[in-house]
Amino acid sequence: MAGRESKKSFTGEGLACRRGERQVFKDVAFALAPGDALLLGGPNGSGKTSLLRLMAGLAQPEDGAIAWNGDAIADDPAAHRARLHYIGHQDAVKPALTAEENLAFWAGMRGANSGAADALRRFRLDARATWPARYLSAGERKRLGLARLMASPATLWLLDEPTTSLDAEATEILLTAIADHRRAGGCVAVATHAPLPLPGAQTLSLADHVTGRQG
Amino acid sequence: MSGFAALLTRDLRLAFRQGGDVANVVAFFALAVILFPFGVGPDPDLLARIAAGVLWVTALLAALLSLERLFDADFQDGSLEALSLMPVPLEIQVLAKCVAHWLTTGLPLTIIAPLLALVLHFDAAGYPALIAALLLGTPVLSLIGAIGAALTLGARRAGVLLSLLVLPLYIPVLIFGVAASEAAALGLESRPHLLLLAALLAGSLALAPWAAAAALRQALE
Numbered sequence: 001m002a003g004r005e006s007k008k009s010f011t012g013e014g015l016a017c018r019r020g021e022r023q024v025f026k027d028v029a030f031a032l033a034p035g036d037a038l039l040l041g042g043p044n045g046s047g048k049t050s051l052l053r054l055m056a057g058l059a060q061p062e063d064g065a066i067a068w069n070g071d072a073i074a075d076d077p078a079a080h081r082a083r084l085h086y087i088g089h090q091d092a093v094k095p096a097l098t099a100e101e102n103l104a105f106w107a108g109m110r111g112a113n114s115g116a117a118d119a120l121r122r123f124r125l126d127a128r129a130t131w132p133a134r135y136l137s138a139g140e141r142k143r144l145g146l147a148r149l150m151a152s153p154a155t156l157w158l159l160d161e162p163t164t165s166l167d168a169e170a171t172e173i174l175l176t177a178i179a180d181h182r183r184a185g186g187c188v189a190v191a192t193h194a195p196l197p198l199p200g201a202q203t204l205s206l207a208d209h210v211t212g213r214q215g
Numbered sequence: 216m217s218g219f220a221a222l223l224t225r226d227l228r229l230a231f232r233q234g235g236d237v238a239n240v241v242a243f244f245a246l247a248v249i250l251f252p253f254g255v256g257p258d259p260d261l262l263a264r265i266a267a268g269v270l271w272v273t274a275l276l277a278a279l280l281s282l283e284r285l286f287d288a289d290f291q292d293g294s295l296e297a298l299s300l301m302p303v304p305l306e307i308q309v310l311a312k313c314v315a316h317w318l319t320t321g322l323p324l325t326i327i328a329p330l331l332a333l334v335l336h337f338d339a340a341g342y343p344a345l346i347a348a349l350l351l352g353t354p355v356l357s358l359i360g361a362i363g364a365a366l367t368l369g370a371r372r373a374g375v376l377l378s379l380l381v382l383p384l385y386i387p388v389l390i391f392g393v394a395a396s397e398a399a400a401l402g403l404e405s406r407p408h409l410l411l412l413a414a415l416l417a418g419s420l421a422l423a424p425w426a427a428a429a430a431l432r433q434a435l436e
Binding site: 056057058059060078081082084086088089090091092093094096097101105106108109110111113 | 217218220221222224225228229232233292293294296297298299300301302303304435436
């Protein structure tokens, strides 16, 4: 198994997930090589977020294993956390802090003390840098959340519905950022309803894996 | 270590920007203490006798008041989930949040406690021990409180549950804190009590971040 998957850096095998009494999905597998993108599709409740949370190590799969370069991520969660960016539904933006302070904080937590200003510029937030985040619109807050991707480096990006409340321009910025990231050898997994034009991306529809049975 | 400093700075900055929280805790402490002379009468001897107990019990309740928001805001806006995915261990982050909590509640309480002790006719000889005991005891309140705050995260009526969980655990701090302050006021040795408080602080410093971090991971799963 390890030999066949040796080119792939991020792999999952036979994954099953249970939320409470409900089995969300089972027998899900993925394999991403450096530069690969994975689009997670499926209707509401099919487990896109659950799968991303498993990939991030926020939850443990009921069955199956996720590995990075052949080593289970559960064996060294600290190393896995250091290599990933997870942008969830919520923006994790503090209304009382300015946009720049919010971003600099998240970058600082990952040991990157520069890069916040540049990331704000890339997401066209430099004019808002000194505004308290409470004055930002929903789309701007989302952009501020996504700017974390640029403010500190990480190999693996896990994005949950990243285009929600983004305008066309911001979506374009995000797609460019993802393309640059992939060119640099990074992996990205995106859960999305709206079709995202990611060239050469693998798709995984969780609708095919929904068990929908109780117990 | 840079993650510790970043989180501590952020929490302090948030506390100062939303200054109401700190002011509320201090105002609650002052008002609750000032109620006692009205409640039990202005007899200086009686007030002096209960002063240490009153100060400690109200300080404990004031600290409890502020605990609910220790992790809750971060939990609600998704920051906690993001924090748990940072390379900095969650235990270190919990410690940073406890330090920030102490700097914005325990320390202000310790600073105004001597003023309120004056209102209660607390014996002048007891002040150094009172301040020392508060300096050692209030960080324990933040640390033990963090376990309770993490365990009740996301629960309905978390505030009430938190009090039920945390107040019994505060009893040792209360006993030795009051004993140290009273012993000094009566001219006795307060050192053993202070040493026991220091032991409680050392113990909770070592254990509470781990317990709270485990509870947080549970809440996030």
